[in-house]
Amino acid sequence: MEPSVRVRFAPSPTGYLHIGGVRTALFNFLYARSQGGKFLLRMEDSDRARSEKKYETEILESLKWLGLAWDEPFFYQSARLEIYQKAARELLAKGLAYEEKGEGGIAIKFKIPPRKIGFTDLVHGEVQFDTSLFGDLVLIKSDGFPTYHWACVLDDHEMRISHVIRGDDHLSNTPRQQLLFEVLGWKAPKYAHLPLILGGDGTPLSKRHGAVSLASFREQGFVPEGMINYLALLGWGVEGNQEFYTFEELIKKFSIKRITKTNARFDYEKLSWMNGQHLKKLNESDYLARVSEFYADPTRKISPEKWKKTALLFRSRIRTLSELKEQACYIFEEPENYPSDIRNDFLQNKPLKRHLEAWIEEADKLPNFLQPEEIEKMTRETANGWGIEAKDIIHPLRFALTAKTVSPGLFELMSVLGKEACLSRVKKLLGRS
């Protein structure tokens, strides 16, 4: 335990929070919690042109939804301009930096001292660089805003950050920042650089890979538990074969030592599977709560009771919440029409037509369809009486109710649909309505 652990997630509000950012935030959070430390936030809005409030709002929303709460109030870099400028002028006064005329103002640049510099990355081990290969570093842009490096160093010191856990894309930037820590006379934090998340084709994540913002996964019906579990396993793993983790288990088991060094491809299929696993492991009332939260549409006509039964009926076959509505479409609306090839196959079978007619009569004798067992008993017994296999009537009935060849168990389904709807749909298939 290192009680003084302080880590941070420092997004820039120049775009939506994507899965790479989520993973970085998650690892920071996990490390803080596992060490009894603090997880902090900082808004890196030092790019005046590209920063937007809507992105900031979305990032904050996403972090909250995931359960990655920050422990202290955060600040904006744009509110600390004088601090960055003052510190830069001090380097100027010491002759360590110089001014350069640029568009619309004067920039301040840091003279890179040529030397060898190395550090121990917590993921990669010893890393060495030759700074004579670096160009001088802009500290303050000509618009008066700090560059990423300058603000980052000053802020990490101000926030007393003990460990910087960030993407591998910053590995080559780290020596520059270390140089800055040195001239300021400060001790640099420890660094852990995470492998990058690539698209399914192995190329860097971009618009080409479709929607990769956290918000879009949320809209597709992924739950926080599924996202976190999947992302935790991208670039991190333990001995043993456990795949399913709760948030608490992740906190307990997380260690920087076990972070992978290689870039990982994002696999939508495995995420979906993982999400489905979490949907199944939720207790029933939690599951129902997620469903009604996801489908919080006051205009829907279906009764809460029916909605609940439907959600439960489809639970084992959905991987995301949005699949529920797609798969259960025939619960909400009567099928418009039946695929004609399958319908013809059934209706050209004369005995089957008679059996369906007869089934309607038998079914009508039941007072209601509340008990799936009763419908099943009735159906199987009548099929027996005709000397046919139960499935030979079950499949046509399923088709009549759903216009599909796959569905949950027929009798459970009938119970949800209700007697009236079932009878009318069978008649509809027969062309009687």
Add this chain to the structure above:
RNA sequence: GGCGCUAUCGUCUAGCCUGAUCUAGGACGUCACCCUCUCACGGUGAAGACACGGGUUUAAAUCCCGUUAGCGCUACCA
């Protein structure tokens, strides 16, 4: 181009540090079978990898060198 990082099944990974227990383990996906009214769930099983080339060693997925490939940095973006 220069510099840096990385390299185990199609994908995510365990094993590598501390060489022999690896005829390389698990998961997703795929396929087959079981369960079964279909599908899904669940269960069982199959196919499937140490990038390549040199070393070191009695012994290398594990250590060293090189090649190749991928990614990153090389911005008054972060």
